[in-house]
Structures are given as C-alpha cells and as structure tokens.
Amino acid sequence: MLTNGRRDLVDIGRYRTHEDPIQIVSGTRMDKKTVHYEAPPSNSMTHEMKAFNDWFNQQHANGMSTSSLLAKSGIAHFYFLAIHPFEDGNGRIARATLEKSLSISLGRPALISLSQMIQSNKKAYYESLGEHNMKLDLTEWLLCFGQTVIDAQNNTLQIIECLIQKAKFFDRFATLINERQTTVLRRIFREGHHGFKGGLSAENYTRIAKTSASTATRDLKDLVDKNLLFKTGELKSTRYYINLEEGN
Incomplete structure (x- = not known):
C-alpha cells in the first residue's frame, strides 16, 4: 500500500x-567511501523476518506491561530498521511498528504522534541510529528514544489543549467577529499550539482573508480592541497573536 504505483521499484x-x-x-568517491552499516542480504529476508516476528510476538505475549514497554518498542524499531526488509518504506513501517509495540504494552492505542516528533528532529534521530549501527549495546539509543516518546506525549497534550482552547474561543466570541476575521483566526488555530512562525502580519491577514490592506488594518484593529488579539512591534515589524487568556 505504501509503494503502490511506484515504477522505480522491483519488489x-x-x-x-x-x-x-x-x-x-x-x-x-567509490574508492574513498566508508561503509557504516550493511543490512542482511536479500536472500535471508524470510529467515530474518521470521526471527523478528517470533521475537516481537514473544516479547508482547503477555499483553499489557509497563515494566519495559519503552525498551521493547525501541528495540523493535531498531531491529526492524536493521533488517531493512523492503525496497522502500522501511522507516514508515518501523515507526508504525514502535507505535504498535507501545499500544500492545499499554493495552490501548498510544495516542501520540511519534512519527511527527521523529520527523521534526530528524537529524538527531538519524545520528543516534547511526551511532549504534556497529554495536549491540543500545542503551544510549533507548535513552534517546525514550526522550522522543516523552516529547511526543507532551506534544500531544499541547495539541489537545489547543483544540480545547479553540472550541472555547469560538464559543465565546463567534458573534463578535465577521467572516473575514473568522477565516483568519481559524487559519491561525490550524497551525496548532506553535502558531504562525513569527506571528501573524497584516500582509498574511490580507492574503488569507482575500481582502484589501485597508480592510485588513481595520479588522486587525477591531480584534485588538476586543482583546481577541494582542500585537507586538511597530510598523512593518508588527505581529499579532491570539489572546488565549482572554479566550478562556
């Protein structure tokens, strides 16, 4: 399903x-390259994956467990990547595998976006994997992985809090704002708890609301006057942010 329609793959x-x-x-250069890791050959994939599946099922045979859930999922992720059984899509399947492992150990879905957190810290993630390609001691990898899980959990809590704040905000102020303002405010909330990078500018407002600069200026002033937005800076450096304290 991940690679359906690809013409550059054999398998x-x-x-x-x-x-x-x-x-x-x-x-x-071919004569100067350094091989940091070589996965098992293709003709051993059936054997390697049977060993992986047997190990995975044995590790999760007892269902719910919190004693070593991070270690199990971290090792499962690393183990699958080490085998690299498919031509493409191994990273995505490995990330799904670690979330599957966490869910089994917890006895419920792991409602955290580990893939998103890994992608946002891709450099550190690959560096940590690379440092462990040639050794069996995965302690440092598991510490790094555990921190990634904690960060993903905190990010999920922030996303949930942002959704709650959004609902409260529009429940309270929907009747005080016009259609253009509603469009822009919803667009800001869509950026999540991080908001617009660098804040909302009048230029951004004009583009999102598809309106004139003068109308954008009036709309923004109205939102500030109503304490729905607060602004920082002056002139071209002016930026606007949602006043969530007022929204609560």
Missing part, C-alpha cells in the same frame, strides 16, 4: 530480492 508488496547490498555509506 512491491514483498521482501526485497535484489542482489545489491543495502549499505549506509559516507563519501562520494
């Missing part, structure tokens, strides 16, 4: 079969 919906080795290398 879709099955383990890789190509003879070329899967390597993580550095250096551009």
